[in-house]
Amino acid sequence: MKQFVVIGLGRFGSNLAVALSKLGNQVLAIDIDRKKVEAVKDYITEAVIADALDMRTLKEFIDNKVDTVIVAIASDVGTSTLVVLYLKDLGVKHIVGKVRNEDHAKILTALGVNEVIYPESDIAARLAENLTISNLIAHIPLAPEYSIVEIITPETFVGKTLRELDLRKKFGFSVIGIKDVLLDKIDINPSPDTIFMPDSVMLILCKTEEFPHFKFE
Amino acid sequence: MKQFVVIGLGRFGSNLAVALSKLGNQVLAIDIDRKKVEAVKDYITEAVIADALDMRTLKEFIDNKVDTVIVAIASDVGTSTLVVLYLKDLGVKHIVGKVRNEDHAKILTALGVNEVIYPESDIAARLAENLTISNLIAHIPLAPEYSIVEIITPETFVGKTLRELDLRKKFGFSVIGIKDVLLDKIDINPSPDTIFMPDSVMLILCKTEEFPHFKFE
Ligand SMILES: Nc1ncnc2c1ncn2[C@@H]1O[C@H](COP(=O)(O)OP(=O)(O)OP(=O)(O)O)[C@@H](O)[C@H]1O
Ligand SMILES: Nc1ncnc2c1ncn2[C@@H]1O[C@H](COP(=O)(O)OP(=O)(O)OP(=O)(O)O)[C@@H](O)[C@H]1O
Known part of the structure; x- marks a missing residue:
């Protein structure tokens, strides 16, 4: 059983937190928005209302037992980038970052995320093929x-x-x-x-x- | 060579319009936001600044030669649903709708879209499996x-x-x-x-x- 932290409970983050939980993993989610946290807390191990840009929050909830942290905040490149920076400082060994476009992907990759996720682009490519x-x-x-x-x-x-x-x-x-x-x-x-x-x-x-x-x- | 109309140039819509175009299809995109239209018009057949809720716009750009219309506006369920309704009235034979959650999917399916697309959920499920x-x-x-x-x-x-x-x-x-x-x-x-x-x-x-x-x- 693995341990995951999902930061950001947008459509992707919430779906991911619940999917990971259903597969038997331990999942902690962090979001600054109370409603998002309330919507998901019964389906995962733990959900916390907090600002991911607060280093103390990250230190409290992320230790070296965490297998992967997924940063699922894509619309604000600044927030996404800063959170990734803090996670690298904390020594998180595996980071996945959701991105809003190719430039955002380049930034996160330069900072050392292990994988970038761009759902809208992947699914658009697949649908384009299937329609064609x-x-x-x-x-x-x-x-x-x-x-x-x-x-x-x-x-x-x-x-x-x-x-x-x-x-x-x-x-x-x-x-x-x-x-x-x-x-x-x-x-x-x-x-x-x-x-x-x-x-x-x-x-x-x-x-x-x-x-x-x-x-x- | 097929003809497609993409309504809504968010991350998914823009990626889809360009991907369809690269596969050799004829692609018209409609968005109410000038910047979104400007960003994509050099990569596809035609891009129009217009309100998709305006029936005259839809009548002008959509005829029975169009193979599929993709409604790529997910954050506003009302807009997405109305556009689908108008497309059904126009007799569009194949409609794909991007959705923001499962309830939105149920609504569009009830209205007769042929396929619903929920990128964040699909990619979250795939990533959850790969991480686990x-x-x-x-x-x-x-x-x-x-x-x-x-x-x-x-x-x-x-x-x-x-x-x-x-x-x-x-x-x-x-x-x-x-x-x-x-x-x-x-x-x-x-x-x-x-x-x-x-x-x-x-x-x-x-x-x-x-x-x-x-x-x-
Ligand atoms: N500083 C922050 N700390 C914690 N959560 C945050 C912070 N900033 C944004 N969020 C949360 O991150 C979530 C996702 O943000 P956002 O909508 O920007 O991402 P997105 O990638 O566009 O979402 P989606 O997955 O729906 O496509 C939101 O629920 C928001 O409340
Ligand atoms: N009435 C309308 N007519 C034409 N375009 C519209 C209309 N309403 C919204 N749009 C456009 O649809 C696009 C996508 O909208 P929105 O951001 O709601 O969808 P989304 O599914 O959340 O996007 P994404 O693909 O980025 O996840 C935007 O570029 C917006 O300008």
Whole structure:
């Protein structure tokens, strides 16, 4: 079981504090706004009404048993930056900072945060991909070059076998799984004689730069 | 090439408009704030300073050639809800709405949006998982029951073969790939005699409820 401190209970901070708590961790949250603290205190270990810019507060609630402190105050770059500075002074070993834009990310990274989080940008990138590639269900980058992509089986594949479609040759990807959507089952490493059924989803491994361009006419 | 309209250029809306544009789509953005419009207009097809609550504005810029309208105004539930209502009246076929909490999501869903987006909650859930399971690199739910999980190869596996580790029996998962982090290469469907190297990452398929509990001592 790990110990976390979440500073800032905006939408991200509150969701994070509760999610960490549900996973069995010990979670302390700090926010200057009473209402935010009241809203979350029954779902986590402890919630404190305090100003994170007050060094004494930080010293009182953060010791070396804390695994990670997450600074979830993004709209005020000054506050976010100062809190990170104080946490570094306190010797906190792992700090995650939510940011409002790329410049804010550069500042926090320069100060030594271990990870920056920019939810609006990540989810915007994911949604943009899903809206653009309409049969795309999910895309997981595995390495800069490779991705696993979940794509709705094209109409033109239905009724044919993997062998006859010769996908590795035609498109350069390997089908590592076929999901039957109605039965919610996955056939992993399907045999080459597997026939594509309607209402199925392909899990493919491919080069990242190639999948937006697949044309399955 | 698809046509999108993004209403609201907050952090999410601006990131989305630019991301959609980079993927080759036609993107029109609407925001009531001149500065937000100025900041994004060089990166997308067109950006308009206007009040989205003005039905004439919506009629002028949205026709049936638009594939999807994304309402990216989350802090004001009233504005978000009214804009969605107007878009439904205009017959927009696909609407995505950004929300500030679960109640907001219920309202937009009741009004008929096709998808709700809650970036802070999604990313908080993902970060909570990554912080809790320290060797976790990525987690892709494939179906409610199954997931692909990228986990750093435990020290205790290094130097041993898949066959001798007998992972399917011991842990109930299949290793569908092994990534060599230094060479950035992936061995898909590794043979049972593959030896785990240091600095590698396992891609495993497992039951979703099981992976937070793997103990690789
Ligand atoms: N000095 C401070 N000490 C403690 N809490 C603070 C301080 N300044 C701001 N906060 C709190 O941090 C929280 C998040 O702040 P803010 O809204 O700036 O972040 P955000 O990243 O835009 O939020 P969201 O997660 O909703 O996108 C608020 O609840 C606010 O009360
Ligand atoms: N009636 C309106 N017409 C057009 N644009 C509007 C209207 N009301 C608000 N906006 C714009 O919507 C944008 C996003 O609004 P808001 O900050 O409420 O959303 P948010 O979801 O909290 O943002 P973020 O994406 O930064 O988290 C702002 O740039 C604002 O100017």
